[in-house]
Amino acid sequence: MKKIVLIICFFLSIAVHSQEKYKYVIVPKQFSFFNEPNKFNLNSLTKSFFESEGFTVFFEGDDLPDILVRDRCNALYADAIENNSMFATKIVIQVKDCQNKILLNSLEAVSREKSLEKAYVQVFREALTSLKGKIDFESRFSTPVTTNSNETIAISEAKVLSNNVVAITQETSNKNLLFALPTENGFKLVNAVPNVIFELQKTTISDLYLAERGMLDNGIFYKKGEKYFYEYYKKGKLIIENVEVKF
Incomplete structure (x- = not known):
């Protein structure tokens, strides 16, 4: 019975690893x-x-x-x-x-x-x-999983890989959530990596900021009700995006 469990764990670990998304x-x-x-x-x-x-x-x-x-x-x-x-x-x-x-x-x-x-x-x-939100691929390449005849090691590796799956799933489900880090003139909004996604500068109006999204675009960032929004112009059209952020 132990051998059957170990074989199942081994193949599960390979399947889990091969399904990891690119980071x-x-x-x-x-x-x-x-x-x-x-x-x-x-x-x-x-x-x-x-x-x-x-x-x-x-x-x-x-x-x-x-x-x-x-x-x-x-x-x-x-x-x-x-x-x-x-x-x-x-x-x-x-x-x-x-x-x-x-x-x-x-x-x-x-x-x-x-x-x-x-x-x-x-x-x-x-x-x-045009690529925004579309880059979500699972790796087709799996790093070989080294197993050991020792049963304890084999089971331990399977558990570690299972824990990684939980972490990846949680991170993916919250990948849009940003975190605010105070700066001298406002905030930097970073993701979980952490990469800086927005740079916000304070204005004289409460909860209204001048915003830059890297080198891609710039506009205003503000709070309306309990939600935050980013407004900017693209090809003469006003774009409004809801931003999930934790201050």
């Missing part, structure tokens, strides 16, 4: 169509977007945590594809796995701005925004 994204320091790193701050903009989606993000060449040093298949990889025409700047953002398989394409963002910097910033923001 890391690696972004190039320099896109292939530019001749210098972080041209127009676009690589930083891309990194900021994925952080706002709850990922821990590294640039290529950064010091990586042990889990990525051991197996780079634990990360997603972001890249930008340029498809410019004579009068238009066109960009698609791709999300790939470690085997270079494309998991997700953004919409093709197009700008006819004459200023290259304005055009690229515009298309990157539009392409990245």
Whole structure:
């Protein structure tokens, strides 16, 4: 009977591990169509977007945590594809796995701005925004589970993996919840990673703040009733988002 239980625990541990969601994204320091790193701050903009989606993000060449040093298949990889025409700047953002398989394409963002910097910033923001809320993949790659003939160790490993599942599930269910950290002029709103998602600056009106969301957009942040909202303009349209935050 013990052997049957151990076999079940072993296969459950493998299944659980293989279903973990990606937590890391690696972004190039320099896109292939530019001749210098972080041209127009676009690589930083891309990194900021994925952080706002709850990922821990590294640039290529950064010091990586042990889990990525051991197996780079634990990360997603972001890249930008340029498809410019004579009068238009066109960009698609791709999300790939470690085997270079494309998991997700953004919409093709197009700008006819004459200023290259304005055009690229515009298309990157539009392409990245189209990915918002869509990057939710389970890893297809499982790190081999090392087992031991010792029954106590096998059962212990199964319990640890089960606990990880609970933690991941709880984190995923609350992934939109932000936490307010006081600053000299207002607050920083961070997620559970923690990445800074919003920077708020106080105004003369209670519960009304000037807000910046990384390099993506800026607007106002305010409390209405018991809820918090972020308002900003996108392509001339007023967007209002409900934000879950704990002060």
